Amino acid sequence: PARTVGAVFDGNAFHPGHTARDHLGVxxxxxxxxxxxxxxLLDLLGLAQAADRRTRGFSTGMxxxxxxxxxxxxxxRVLLLDEPSNGLDPEGMSWLRGLLRRLADEGRTVLVSSHVLHEVQQVVDDVVVIRRGELVAAGPWSRLTGPPTVLVTSPDATALAAALAAAAGSVEAxxxxxxxxxxxxxxxxxxxxADHRLRVHELVTETTSLEQLFLDLTTEKAEAR
Structure with a gap:
């Protein structure tokens, strides 16, 4: 089974008297x-220097x-990870994102359950949202968020709005x-x-965050809809 699915559900499943090397050896x-x-793996996971330390002294991140x-x-080929970033410092978070992305790019399926949505958003390909035990959304991240919007600031906003609407854009104040x-x-x-010689002071592309998508789909207002 370990060659088919690898799972991380409990970050404390270690004998406190074992070293990291002992644990992995078993x-x-x-x-x-x-x-x-x-x-x-001790080298890959950044544990080589702590390989012979007993796990009772390990930090949450270790x-x-x-x-x-x-x-x-x-x-x-499949990894099931529950809150894998729990206890990691910013450097550890960055390291974990790179590792998970690399594992997925190798052709593995990496399933991550997490409430740290801003971290997940940086590496996710597909999203599954569950509310009260029921599936409410699933699919590619790009499809669930929809097309991005553009926020533009201009002292010529009225004229610019007319030009954008004429070009088939949907414009709102x-x-x-x-x-x-x-x-x-x-x-x-x-x-x-530029074509209409209108001034632009700021131009920002807005995208929906995973956190906002989650809230939109799981709040009481969403449930009422």
Whole structure:
């Protein structure tokens, strides 16, 4: 089974008297993995210098790394990870994003359950949203968020709104001198403003965050809809 699916559900499943090397050695023996795999994973997960320390002294972040190393022992094609970034510092977060992206790019399926949505958003390909045990949305991240909008600030907002609407853009006021545009990307908005000799002070592409998508789909208002 360890060669098919690797799972991380509990970051504390270690004998406190074992070292990281001991722990991985036990699980490697059960999975039929060579000792060389233990050394390889200690290095990959950034635990080489702590390999002979007892796990009772490990920080939460180090426990997360050791759990992930355990899941990877059998070089599985599927990984199931529950809150893998728990306890990691900013450097550890960045390292984890790179590792998960690399594992996925190798052709593995990496399933991550997490409430740290701004972190997940940076590496996710597909999203599954569950509310009260029921599936409410699933699909590619780009499809669920829809096309981005463009926020433009201009002292010539009225004239610019007319030019953008004529070019098949959907335009709405977003405050004094500000417009929110749908249906046109930022380069097209900039080109139209230049063609009409209209001033632009700010041009920003807005995208829906994973956190906002989650809230839109799981709040009481969403449930009422």
């Amino acid at each position: 699980y490697a023996a059960m999975a039929g993995c060579p000792d060389s795999r233990v050394a390889e 426990r997360q790394r050791l759990s992930l190393a355990t899941a990877l022992l059998g070089d599985p 977003a405050g004094p001198g500000r417009l929110r545009v749908r249906g046109l990307d930022a380069p097209r908005v900039a080109d139209l403003a």
